[in-house]
Each structure stands twice: as structure tokens, then as C-alpha cells.
Amino acid sequence: MKFLKVRWMAVCLMAICCLGLLGIHTNTASAQAKAPLLGVNDVLLDSNTIRPVMENNKLYVPIVTLSQKMGISTSVSGRTLQLTGHNRSFTLDVTNGDVFERGGRTMVPIRTLADAFGFTITIPSTHVYRIQNANASLSDTQFLNKFAAEIKQYAAVKPGKASNAGTKGNTSPSSRTIYLSFDDGPTAHTSQLLDILDKYNAKATFFMLGPEIRQHSTVMKRMVEAGHGLGLHGMTHQVKKIYASPAAALAEMNQDNEILFQATGQRTSLIRTPYGSKPYLNKAFRDQLTGAGYHIWDWNVDSNDWRYTKNPEHFEQTVLSDIRRLTKQGRTPVVLMHDKPSTIKVLPQIMAALQKEGYSFEPLNGNLTPLNFWNDHH
Numbered sequence: 001m002k003f004l005k006v007r008w009m010a011v012c013l014m015a016i017c018c019l020g021l022l023g024i025h026t027n028t029a030s031a032q033a034k035a036p037l038l039g040v041n042d043v044l045l046d047s048n049t050i051r052p053v054m055e056n057n058k059l060y061v062p063i064v065t066l067s068q069k070m071g072i073s074t075s076v077s078g079r080t081l082q083l084t085g086h087n088r089s090f091t092l093d094v095t096n097g098d099v100f101e102r103g104g105r106t107m108v109p110i111r112t113l114a115d116a117f118g119f120t121i122t123i124p125s126t127h128v129y130r131i132q133n134a135n136a137s138l139s140d141t142q143f144l145n146k147f148a149a150e151i152k153q154y155a156a157v158k159p160g161k162a163s164n165a166g167t168k169g170n171t172s173p174s175s176r177t178i179y180l181s182f183d184d185g186p187t188a189h190t191s192q193l194l195d196i197l198d199k200y201n202a203k204a205t206f207f208m209l210g211p212e213i214r215q216h217s218t219v220m221k222r223m224v225e226a227g228h229g230l231g232l233h234g235m236t237h238q239v240k241k242i243y244a245s246p247a248a249a250l251a252e253m254n255q256d257n258e259i260l261f262q263a264t265g266q267r268t269s270l271i272r273t274p275y276g277s278k279p280y281l282n283k284a285f286r287d288q289l290t291g292a293g294y295h296i297w298d299w300n301v302d303s304n305d306w307r308y309t310k311n312p313e314h315f316e317q318t319v320l321s322d323i324r325r326l327t328k329q330g331r332t333p334v335v336l337m338h339d340k341p342s343t344i345k346v347l348p349q350i351m352a353a354l355q356k357e358g359y360s361f362e363p364l365n366g367n368l369t370p371l372n373f374w375n376d377h378h
Contacts, residue, residue, distance in 0.1 A: 035059065036123075037154055038110075039130040040069045042138045044147040047154065052110070052129075053102060059129060059367050062105035063092065063113055070131065072117060081106065083116070086133070090116035111367050120369040122332060123177055126360055127155050129367070139330020141176070178323065178333045178359045180204040181299065183233055183272060185339030186216040186223070192344050194222060200351045202361030205229030206339070207272040207297075209237060210256035217263040224264050229363030231270035231297065232256040242273070243280045246288035249273065253294060269366050272297050278373040286374060297364060298372040299336035300326060309342040316346045320353055334364075334371050 035052040038045045038061070050069070052061045063081065064074050072085035081092040092099070092108065100107050110129065114121050119131045124140035128151060138146065182193065185208050197204055206228060213220060224230070234242050234252040242252050253271050261267050271294045273281050281289075281296075289296060301322045308314040323333045337343050351361070 036126070037128050037151060038066070039124075039128060039132075039143060039147075040066075041132050041136040042143065042146075043069070044128075044143075044150055045069055051103070051105075053107060057365060059110045060100070060102075060107040061110045061113065062102075063108045064106065066110075066113060070113070070117065070119065086117050088117050109367065111369075114369065121367060123362065123368065124332070125151065125177060126362070127151055140332060141327065141330045176327055176332075176357075176359045177362050178335065178354060179364055180335050180337065180361055181207060181229075181231070181272070181297070181364070182337050182339045182343075183207045184209060184212070184237070186212050186219050187339045188216065189341050189344055190216060190219045190339055191222070192341075193339060193347070194219070194226065194228075196344065196347050196351065197228070197361070198226065199348070200355055200361065202351060203228055203363040204361065205231050205270070205297075205364040207231035207233040207270070208256070208260070209233050210235045210252075210259040213256070213259050213263050220260075220263045224266065227363065229270065229365060230260060230264070230266060230268045231272055231364070232260065232268060232294075233272055234274055237274045239275070239280060243285065246285045249281070249285050250288050250292055253289065254292075269293055269295050270297055270364055270370075271295065276373060295366065295370045296372045296374070297334070297370045299334045300331065300371060301333050301335040303335060303337045303343070305337050305340065305343045309340065312342040312346045316350055319350055323354065323359075324357075332371075 035047075035054045036059070037047055038050050038052060045066075050062065050065055052059055054060075063083075067074050067083055067085070070085070072083050075082045075084075079093060079095045081094055083090045083092070092106075092112075094106050098109055098112070110121060110131070113119075114131050117133075119133045122130050122132070122140055124130055124144050128144070128147075130140065130143060144151065180202065182204060185193075185206055190206075203226070206223065208231065210232075232253050233256070234249075235255055236242055236252065242249050257267050271289065273285075273289075273296065276298050277286065277296050286296065301319060303315050303319050305312060305315050319335065323335070326333045337347075354361075
């Protein structure tokens with residue numbers, strides 16, 4: 001009996017090792033967030049058919065099933081999956097990279113599939129990820145209105161133990177997503193900023209400078225625990241230094257990322273270059289950064305808060321009107337602000353007005369297609 005027990009344990013260990021060698025992750029972590037609904041262009045997909053999963057704040061999708069919905073054909077040869085469609089082809093080695101098997105399906109990050117075939121990703125509401133290309137005719141707002149009943153029904157289903165405690169607050173299907181971002185921190189005032197965000201149950205994204213992270217590392221733990229987005233802003237914020245060469249720009253982001261890792265145990269792929277990705281960031285700089293795996297984010301609402309440090313009320317109404325204008329156009333606002341006392345002074349009024357109008361505040365993440373002045377997917 002003892003011999004059989006030992007032999008059975010050996011067989012189990014061997015099976016686990018084989019799964020690892022094949023690149024298949026078992027993902028037995030119990031704390032998984034409820035996955036959102038998926039839309040492809042103007043169609044909302046059946047969640048029971050697609051069954052995406054959320055792991056470590058990243059959305060994974062069954063690549064074969066979703067490919068079919070995107071008009072992409074698939075063929076399997078050994079451990080290689082070949083995908084063809086939209087005048088493009090993509091080969092996936094299922095034994096390498098960020099791939100795992102779940103319920104007999106090969107799961108990959110949604111961004112991997114979208115980028116490979118020129119689709120963009122938006123998050124019209126907390127419960128919906130939408131993949132779209134030039135064939136989409138509906139704006140995100142129109143998409144939400146068209147499928148309001150289905151989204152409402154899905155949102156009403158309470159997740160079990162796999163629920164994400166961070167997704168509370170206004171999650172109705174008619175809510176509108178907005179991405180607040182703060183540059184140049186952290187500072188001695190970041191705790192006040194986090195207090196305001198907590199009050200409105202809001203998440204934001206911080207594009208931070210390496211020296212500031214090092215100097216104000218104590219606030220970083222709170223930022224991470226609250227679920228805010230972490231982004232890089234370089235080291236010097238000086239044009240002549242960071243834009244001295246493509247290698248210099250990459251070196252600043254890499255160094256910033258290492259400092260972030262030392263402070264939080266996390267690295268990030270989200271970056272915002274000082275003064276935006278144009279005019280200083282030319283193609284050679286951009287290619288160097290994106291080639292290293294970084295995703296470049298700019299903005300479509302500029303608060304100009306740095307201009308009005310003595311009278312911040314001057315930009316309050318401008319920000320609100322710009323956000324409302326973009327929403328009417330079916331575009332998701334990404335707001336540029338700075339981690340400054342003057343901005344913190346008027347932030348509660350801005351957030352109160354937006355929350356009253358049905359906006360929800362979410363962090364940027366690696367699943368999203370970046371908004372940048374290059375209008376590309378990097």
C-alpha cells in the first residue's frame with residue numbers, strides 16, 4: 001500500500017512537470033475577477049460561448065473561438081496555431097509566451113489577438129470589452145445603447161468567490177468610462193489625491209518619474225493596493241536628456257521601471273513620454289520604445305492645469321466641457337492632469353460633476369489599445 005501511494009505521488013508530479021514543459025499553466029489561483037462581456041465590431045457575443053477569463057488584471061480569450069467571430073480562420077499543426085484573415089497572418093506557438101489552456105481551449109491575452117490583425121480595443125463600460133476595426137459602424141455609446149438590456153442582465157448576476165472587490169460603485173450599463181491620468185508624481189501631496197479618488201470610488205493612472213518614486217516610495221504601496229494604474233514618465237523630464245537619442249529615451253524608461261519594481265514589486269508596460277509622443281518623439285524613438293514592449297499613451301483631454309496653478313478654477317469647466325464633447329462623439333476621454341496641489345484643490349468638484357452624470361473612473365491597462373498622437377496600436 002505504501003509503495004502504491006508513493007508511486008501515485010510520483011505520477012502526479014510527473015504530470016505537473018509535463019504541463020509545465022508544454023507551456024500550459026494550470027491557473028489554480030482562487031481570486032479571479034469576473035470576466036466582462038465581449039463585443040466584436042457591432043455585435044455583442046454570447047458569454048457562454050466565448051467564456052473569457054480575467055487573470056491578474058489581464059483579460060484572456062479563447063483564441064480559436066474568438067478568431068472565428070473576428071473573421072479569422074485557424075489551422076493547427078503540432079504545437080503551432082496558424083491564423084489568417086484581413087490580409088494578415090499570425091503564427092502562435094502554444095508552448096511559449098503568455099498562453100495557457102482552460103477547459104480544452106487555448107487562452108491568450110486579448111491584446112495579442114487584436115494587435116495581430118489590426119483591431120483596437122475599447123472598454124465602453126465596466127462590463128464590456130469591445131474589439132473593432134474599420135468594419136464597425138457604431139460608436140461605443142451607440143453600442144452600449146443597442147445592447148443595454150443584455151449588459152444590464154449580465155451586470156445583475158452576482159459573481160461568486162471569483163468576484164473582484166475593486167469593481168464597486170456605478171457599474172450600470174449606461175455608465176460611461178473615463179480615464180483620469182496624473183503625471184510627474186508621486187509627490188508629498190499624492191496621499192491627498194488618493195483620498196479624493198477613494199471618496200469617489202475612482203481608479204486613475206499615474207505616470208511617474210523615477211526619482212519621485214524613490215523619494216516618495218511609502219505612498220506607492222497604497223496606490224497599488226487601491227488598484228490604480230502604474231505608468232512610467234522617465235527620469236529627467238528634460239528634453240535635451242530624454243530625447244538625446246532613442247537609446248537615451250529607452251534607458252530612462254527602463255531605469256524608471258526598475259525603480260518602480262523596487263518600490264512595488266511590479267513593472268509596467270504603460271509609458272507617457274514627457275510633453276507627449278509628438279513632436280519630440282520621432283519614429284526612431286517610438287520604434288525603440290515599442291520594440292521593447294512599451295505601450296505609449298497620450299491624451300485627448302488636456303486640463304492645462306500646469307498653466308493655472310494660482311487659479312485652477314480656470315480649467316475646471318474646460319475639462320468638463322471637453323469630456324462631454326468627446327462623449328457625444330462616442331469617444332472615451334483620457335484626461336491629462338498633474339500631481340499638484342492646485343489640481344487637487346478642484347479635483348473633487350470635477351469628479352462630483354462627472355459622477356453625477358454617470359461616469360465611472362477606471363485605470364488604464366495593458367489590454368487596451370493605447371491612445372496616442374501617432375494613432376497607432378503601440
